[in-house]
Amino acid sequence: MRVISGWSLIKVYTLLIYVWMFTPIVAVVLLSFNPQQFGSFPMEGFSFRWYAKLAGNETILGAFQNSIVLGSLTAVFTTAIGIPAAMAFVRYRFPGKETLNTLLLAPIMIPEVVLGVALLIFIRWLQQPKSFALLLIGHVVLTLPYVLLVVQARLVGIKKEYEEAAQTLGASPFQTFRSITFPLLAPAIFAGMLFSFTISFDDVTATLFWATAQNQTVPVKIFGMLRNSISPEINALGTVMIILTVSIPLLAGYLSRRFARGNES
Amino acid sequence: MKSDKWKPWALLGPSLTAVFFLLVIPVCFVVVYSFWLRAPSGSDIPAFQFGNYAKFFADFFYPSLLIRTLRVALETVLLCLVMGYIPAYFFYRTESKLKPFLMILIMLPFWISFIIRTLSWINILGDTGLINHMLTQAGIIEDPLPMLYNEAAVLMGLLQYLLPFMILNIYVSLEGIDKSLTEAAKSLGCTEWQAFKEVTLPLSLPGVSAGCLLVFVLTCGTYLPPMILGGPGNDMIANLIFKRIVGTLDWPFGSALSTILLGLLGVIVYTYNRYLGINQIFKTLQ
Numbered sequence: 241m242r243v244i245s246g247w248s249l250i251k252v253y254t255l256l257i258y259v260w261m262f263t264p265i266v267a268v269v270l271l272s273f274n275p276q277q278f279g280s281f282p283m284e285g286f287s288f289r290w291y292a293k294l295a296g297n298e299t300i301l302g303a304f305q306n307s308i309v310l311g312s313l314t315a316v317f318t319t320a321i322g323i324p325a326a327m328a329f330v331r332y333r334f335p336g337k338e339t340l341n342t343l344l345l346a347p348i349m350i351p352e353v354v355l356g357v358a359l360l361i362f363i364r365w366l367q368q369p370k371s372f373a374l375l376l377i378g379h380v381v382l383t384l385p386y387v388l389l390v391v392q393a394r395l396v397g398i399k400k401e402y403e404e405a406a407q408t409l410g411a412s413p414f415q416t417f418r419s420i421t422f423p424l425l426a427p428a429i430f431a432g433m434l435f436s437f438t439i440s441f442d443d444v445t446a447t448l449f450w451a452t453a454q455n456q457t458v459p460v461k462i463f464g465m466l467r468n469s470i471s472p473e474i475n476a477l478g479t480v481m482i483i484l485t486v487s488i489p490l491l492a493g494y495l496s497r498r499f500a501r502g503n504e505s
Numbered sequence: 506m507k508s509d510k511w512k513p514w515a516l517l518g519p520s521l522t523a524v525f526f527l528l529v530i531p532v533c534f535v536v537v538y539s540f541w542l543r544a545p546s547g548s549d550i551p552a553f554q555f556g557n558y559a560k561f562f563a564d565f566f567y568p569s570l571l572i573r574t575l576r577v578a579l580e581t582v583l584l585c586l587v588m589g590y591i592p593a594y595f596f597y598r599t600e601s602k603l604k605p606f607l608m609i610l611i612m613l614p615f616w617i618s619f620i621i622r623t624l625s626w627i628n629i630l631g632d633t634g635l636i637n638h639m640l641t642q643a644g645i646i647e648d649p650l651p652m653l654y655n656e657a658a659v660l661m662g663l664l665q666y667l668l669p670f671m672i673l674n675i676y677v678s679l680e681g682i683d684k685s686l687t688e689a690a691k692s693l694g695c696t697e698w699q700a701f702k703e704v705t706l707p708l709s710l711p712g713v714s715a716g717c718l719l720v721f722v723l724t725c726g727t728y729l730p731p732m733i734l735g736g737p738g739n740d741m742i743a744n745l746i747f748k749r750i751v752g753t754l755d756w757p758f759g760s761a762l763s764t765i766l767l768g769l770l771g772v773i774v775y776t777y778n779r780y781l782g783i784n785q786i787f788k789t790l791q
Contacts, residue, residue, distance in 0.1 A: 346524075
């Protein structure tokens with residue numbers, strides 16, 4: 241094939257976009273290892289000083305604990321209500337299907353600020369204080385559309401015939417679910433949970449409306465720390481977050497691929 | 506089919522209930538609250554009056570924030586388009602073995618917290634950041650250039666947040682184009698550029714417009730980049746909402762601001778959906 245004129249320009253352009261996109265992120269990781277007092281260039285050595293400081297900070301550890309508990313509960317609740325809904329959209333035909341699907345996906349197009357305000361006003365009208373429960377229901381609403389999208393895409397591939405075959409061969413509905421539907425569904429459930437965990441763990445825009453001093457998540461804590469300018473501690477905390485939220489999906493992708501290969505053989 | 510008509514409704518029940526009670530009703534509350542009064546003591550009085558809206562339009566300060574929001578959102582959309590189309594086209598045409606890896610890499614920012622991506626620019630643009638450090642080292646400047654706390658810095662944060670959305674939308678649209686169409690155009694005598702201009706570009710427009718809408722809506726609803734990377738003059742409408750609700754606890758006025766933002770974006774999304782259809786966006790996010 242003839243070399244496309246301008247193709248090398250396209251390559252260089254794309255490369256530059258990557259550099260632009262990742263330089264700031266790499267800088268956060270690099271500077272977190274800088275032992276110097278003011279987290280800035282040049283690098284003067286390599287140390288885990290700021291990580292050690294983080295590990296000794298009670299409120300940050302507390303924020304991590306909050307984030308992990310909140311993310312896990314969000315994942316459980318969102319997938320618990322999202323998977324049946326996704327199945328309804330993929331498996332059944334019923335009146336108003338398109339409209340309802342759009343309604344359930346709508347939160348993606350509603351500005352997060354408005355979501356934050358709306359739930360807060362509602363809670364205020366109910367005369368309830370801000371609490372962990374508010375964060376949880378907020379995160380469920382926030383992550384539900386994404387889980388629906390991801391799970392629906394996975395479900396399309398699972399054929400109804402497998403279940404029908406099992407039932408024809410005499411399996412009870414429960415047996416069918418346990419040995420056919422659930423194993424086929426497991427990757428979709430897993431993907432949904434992972435997705436909602438990460439969105440919940442990372443969210444800051446709406447969470448800042450709902451969080452209190454007692455119920456801080458890690459991004460909220462970082463926001464608070466930023467008030468007095470950026471510090472190497474923030475870079476270190478950011479690096480821990482990046483490693484956590486990036487490695488989970490990568491690991492999951494790797495595992496599911498190994499899983500798939502294991503099933504083939 | 507047997508009489509399992511109730512089944513999809515049973516499956517949908519929990520999700521619909523959650524969205525109805527935790528989203529639809531709360532959003533209605535925002536609209537209702539926007540007509541309420543705020544007592545001098547700070548408590549809210551149920552009422553039906555347009556004072557909060559009158560307050561918004563009485564002082565040009567408030568509409569000017571809205572206009573700035575729309576302007577910054579348009580700038581972000583245009584820059585995302587300029588920065589995003591070529592990488593998306595690269596993914597579409599490349600036969601490199603690295604393609605899956607490069608695709609994962611472009612998705613990676615989705616998994617990094619927005620606040621980290623935003624604050625990461627301080628390390629680059631700050632007085633002691635990467636650019637100023639390199640320029641000082643090279644002897645080009647003596648005093649650091651002020652690059653933070655202006656609109657350009659805000660745009661950097663917004664672009665880094667939104668560019669992956671644009672690239673993916675365009676890529677999904679490009680991927681759906683039958684490559685033999687370009688071949689046909691070329692065999693009929695089109696040059697590479699003509700084939701792109703006449704075939705590929707028009708067919709990728711659904712993805713382009715979906716990406717533009719998504720970027721626009723997300724920009725209008727965010728307050729983090731102006732708050733962290735912007736100066737006092739870079740606040741957008743979402744910043745004002747945040748300050749009124751979390752800062753001064755002025756619920757009725759904060760609600761009116763939210764209603765105005767929601768109404769404006771609602772009109773834009775509705776018009777878009779009417780003429781172009783919104784499902785393209787949902788398709789991409791899968």
